[in-house]
Amino acid sequence: MSITPFAALPAARSGPVFRGRIGRDARSGHYAVPRRYRLHLATACPDGLRIAVGHSLLALDDCCPVTFLPAVPDGPDGGHTALRPLYEASAHRYPGPALAPVLSDDWSGRIVSTHSRDILRDLDRHFGDGAVRLYPCSAETAIEEAERLCAEDIGRAAQDAGREGGDPAALETLLAALGELDRRLTGAEFLVGQELTAADVELWVALVQLDTVHRNHLDAAAVHAVAGHPALWAYARRLAAHPAFGPHLDLDGIARRHHGRCQGLEAAGAAVQILDWAGHAADVSGTSRR
Numbered sequence: 001m002s003i004t005p006f007a008a009l010p011a012a013r014s015g016p017v018f019r020g021r022i023g024r025d026a027r028s029g030h031y032a033v034p035r036r037y038r039l040h041l042a043t044a045c046p047d048g049l050r051i052a053v054g055h056s057l058l059a060l061d062d063c064c065p066v067t068f069l070p071a072v073p074d075g076p077d078g079g080h081t082a083l084r085p086l087y088e089a090s091a092h093r094y095p096g097p098a099l100a101p102v103l104s105d106d107w108s109g110r111i112v113s114t115h116s117r118d119i120l121r122d123l124d125r126h127f128g129d130g131a132v133r134l135y136p137c138s139a140e141t142a143i144e145e146a147e148r149l150c151a152e153d154i155g156r157a158a159q160d161a162g163r164e165g166g167d168p169a170a171l172e173t174l175l176a177a178l179g180e181l182d183r184r185l186t187g188a189e190f191l192v193g194q195e196l197t198a199a200d201v202e203l204w205v206a207l208v209q210l211d212t213v214h215r216n217h218l219d220a221a222a223v224h225a226v227a228g229h230p231a232l233w234a235y236a237r238r239l240a241a242h243p244a245f246g247p248h249l250d251l252d253g254i255a256r257r258h259h260g261r262c263q264g265l266e267a268a269g270a271a272v273q274i275l276d277w278a279g280h281a282a283d284v285s286g287t288s289r290r
Helices: 046-057 081-090 117-126 135-160 168-185 200-210 220-227 230-240 251-261 277-283
Strands: 037-041 064-068 102-105 110-113
Touching: 037 046, 037 081, 037 200, 046 117, 046 200, 081 102, 081 117, 102 220, 117 200, 135 168, 135 200, 168 220, 168 230, 200 251, 200 277, 230 277
Parallel strands: 037 064
Antiparallel strands: 037 102, 102 110
16 A cells, blocks of 8 residues: 655645555556445535536446435544545554545454545546546546646635735736636537546536635735636536536535634625526436435
8 A cells, every 4th residue: 555655745644645556457456346345525615526427427327336425524534434444444543633534444443545647547547437537547637637627726825816915927828727727618518639638527626716715815806807717607507507517516514624724714706606606506306416
């Protein structure tokens, strides 16, 4: 089992990251067997939302069951008490909070991985039926670029732009990224290629976070500038009505999680919602949130 030391992690995560991988045969230790593995997800967390959407796109309910966790961790250290036994079984004298997401091995009662993108890649590679491929070989480079763009030029830039006093350079980076994506999606249904891929999951989750979390710390002018990308937000709205996307939106949970963790000041942009996420998610025909 590979564990990333505390010091190597981003500040947003205060515990170690388990980086086990599911392989193709017994030599890997974790080989692909239906119903051997279980996901533990809080969909109010962007990592959990990303995996939940990918899991639904791959139709893995029977193959890899999911345990959904509370939006706000219930442990005194900021972790989930339900995950504590898994963490303690996987790391001797584990000192930190038991954080989600987790891919666990029901055979051993231990954690395989807490790294969301590794988890999604392994589910796609070893358990998908091929009808949907989140990581088609021809698109790997483009998907990796989308991951970087969403993490740095949208997520990190929006966070920096919303800090007290603001960061004009960060706002410029954010708007440049949104402008590029808007041009790319003008006349296109998906971000990469002709089918839904992990790039669409990444971008949609980043846009959910931008409008439900980061917007609260931007001024009104900045939010209007963010909203001024019609093709991009029409794309977000369309995916919210998709049965693998919208039903996983826990807007109340996202708000409670944000207010429980955030130490920043609310700005005028909090009053300028870009999309009616609840309304668009309710358009999903015959589907209710799990």
